[in-house]
Amino acid sequence: MPDFGTLAVDAAGAPAVGPGGTQPGALTPATHPPGNCGSSGAGQLAVLPPALHPTSPPIAIWQLLQVEESPWGPFRLASIRVGARAATKSRSFLVNAFVDNPRAGAALRESWGFPCIEADVRLRVGHDRISGWASVAGAGCFDVELEDPTPIASGSVYYAPSMNLARTPRGTKLLQVDPEYLVKTVARGGAQVRHRPGAVDDRLAPTWPISATFATVDITLPAIRFVCDPDLPAAQGTENVTQTDS
Amino acid sequence: MKFGIVFEVSVPRPFRPGVEKMVVDNCIEQAVLADQLGFDQVWAVEHHFLEEISHCSAPEMLLAAIAMRTEQIRLGLGIAVCVPQFSHPARIAERAAMLDVLSGGRAEIGTGRSATWTELGGFAADPDETKKTWDEYVRAIPRMWTQPTYSHQGRSFSMPERAIVPKPLQDPHPPLWVAVTSPGTEVDAADRGLGCLGLVVGGMKRQEKTIATYRRRIQLCDPVGSFVNEQVNTVNFMYCHEDPAHAMKRGAELSDHFNYLAPQQLFVKEIYPTQSYATDGLFSALRQESTSSGDSMKIPDGIAIGDPESLIRSLKQWESIGVDRVVFILNSVETIPQAEVLDSLRLFAREVMPAFGHPPVAGSVPTSADEVA
Known part of the structure; x- marks a missing residue:
């Protein structure tokens, strides 16, 4: 049996998701540059809840999302995710989220369990490089850069559904957020990721940049369909909530 | 139809001292028995860095050990990863040739390019290049x-x-x-006159289409070697027992463990988008399942798990769509006790292989009772 995460789940800091489920939200068009990096295996285990396995090898995904249209107006979201498996299924566990629009932050927090904090999130798109960064109260948290973007087929890119820790009427749960992506363009290039020690979880310090992509996509955030007990293996602790919540 | 076995050398956690030796010793014992029972081939994979699911990073050494203890069974090295960061092609040629010499001319060589970032990234290989390097290797070797x-x-x-x-x-x-795991690789195999080593477990409908394409295309091939190896070899699980309920229980344990461990690796498409690793069989299955809640796994049609009669039916289906050989995964992380694996092999040889034209097993093969004595 593969290793499980060892995070002592503390619900206190997790977003509270209201009763009554969520309604889909369309985010269009959006640009989506993630940088993929290796990170230390021990660090990955320590930030994952016991429901999830780490990927082999461990990876962290440093991601920026710039949304031109949404129910809450335009916004930018920076996030840090850890590659994971819920039993055999590909997932990413959302560790940090920074958003520059308070309305969007509240919606993402209350409907989908994104642990959003207000931040300054920027994206600069060039032909030679694409850069993005997040800072809180003037202090940089992390920045990502894609160097030498080269177009690739839109079907080549894959985004794993996200697992977000949240307090729900059912108790503390991992919410499975599996957005629908309509990918229009994708470019791939070299990745550079830097983080400011202490600003984000140092256990995820990037050690080995793998790739960076820049995609133009339409994203639809779905209603939550599955939740999972963070302390039980996902194969045992997953519930379908579409039949019972409305 | 010919039958064989394939070793992933999957090792259960915790990785205590000696556990890898126990697994390797069990593999060798299985290969020796398979040779005595009339199985045609034993394959050993090449994988790197894949904890639990495959500790078989030096397959030529395992096969050399098997060669020294067997007489007839052919030895499949592979797949040998044809990527420069893994091995220079001359090293693959040398190792394969030495295995052939040691075994008295029983070597067969599988080629490929790896599908996981776990392995390719570990060697800092460029996923965009692996199809091209494979092509250069198979023409050179x-x-x-x-x-x-x-x-x-x-x-x-x-x-x-x-x-x-x-x-x-x-x-x-x-x-x-x-x-052959990605759609279209069967055409690559056919064009070069190579045998088609179908690694997708199950999926008979898809395999039927793949085989038909391969058979059609190979008629026009430009072989990279000195002869055309027109053969189709698929991989399957196998657990054979007289009691169908017991067979299903044990077989489900085997396939469930394997199917649970395989997706824990990081696939290229997840982390390094490239057309060179467009959606392939294993990964698309993973992706398809990734948005569902996790239904319990089932044993698909065509899997060689059951009593002898059901195995004959399954394998006859494979034979009818043009499969020449089937190689079996017999165990995963030692889920099935070694004695039961050996009994399953014996029963398969006694009851199933004669239905495919294999001569009855000679009486001198040791039984589990002999081993106990």
Whole structure:
């Protein structure tokens, strides 16, 4: 049996998701540059809840999302995710989220369990490089850069559904957020990721940049369909909530 | 139809001292028995860095040990990863030739390019290049075996004129295969006159289409070797027991463990988008399942798990769509006790293989009772 995460789940800091489920939200068009990096295996285990396995090898995904249209107006979201498996299924566990629009932050927090904090999130798109960064109260948290973007087929890119820790009427749960992506363009290039020690979880310090992509996509955030007990293996602790919540 | 076995060398956690030796010893014992029972081939995979699911990073050494203890069974090396960061092609040619010499001409060589970032990233290989390097390797290796000396100026490797020795014992050289997991690779196999080593477990409908394409296309091939190896070899699980309920229970444990461990690796498409690793069989299955809640796994049609009669039915189906050989995964992380694995092999040889034209097993094969005594 593969290793499980060892995070002592503390619900206190997790977003509270209201009763009554969520309604889909369309985010269009959006640009989506993630940088993929290796990170230390021990660090990955320590930030994952016991429901999830780490990927082999461990990876962290440093991601920026710039949304031109949404129910809450335009916004930018920076996030840090850890590659994971819920039993055999590909997932990413959302560790940090920074958003520059308070309305969007509240919606993402209350409907989908994104642990959003207000931040300054920027994206600069060039032909030679694409850069993005997040800072809180003037202090940089992390920045990502894609160097030498080269177009690739839109079907080549894959985004794993996200697992977000949240307090729900059912108790503390991992919410499975599996957005629908309509990918229009994708470019791939070299990745550079830097983080400011202490600003984000140092256990995820990037050690080995793998790739960076820049995609133009339409994203639809779905209603939550599955939740999972963070302390039980996902194969045992997953519930379908579409039949019972409305 | 010919039958064989394949070793992933999957090792259960915790990785206590001696546990890998226990697994390897069990593999060798299975191979020795398979040889005595009339199985045709034993394959050993090449994987790197895949904890639990495969600790078989030096398959030629495992096969050499098996070669020294067996007489008839053919030895499948592979797939050998044809990527420069893993191995220079001359090293693959040398190792395969030495295995052929050691075994008295029983080697077969599978080729491929790896599908996981776990492995490719571990060697800092470029996923965009692996199809091209594989192509260069499969054209080079037969010439390394058959020419007195070899030199090459190429894309993925270059070398001045050298004698690559030893030469294989088989004349002109061992059969060459390629792993076929991504759609379209069957065409690559056919165009080059290579055997089609279908690694997708199950999926009979898809395999039928793949085989038909392969058979049609190979008629027009430009072989990379000295002969055309038109054969289709698929991989399957196998657990055979007289009691169908027990067989299903044990077989489900085997396939469930394997299917649970395989997706824990990081696939190229997840982390390094490239057309060179477009959606393939294993990964698309993973992706398809990734948005569902996790239904319990079932044993699909065509899997060789059950009593002898049901195995004959399943394998006859494979035979009817053009499969020449089936190689079986017998265990995963030692889920099934070794004695039961050996009994399953014996029962398969006694009850199933004769239905495919294999002669009855000779009476001198040791039984589990002999082992206890």
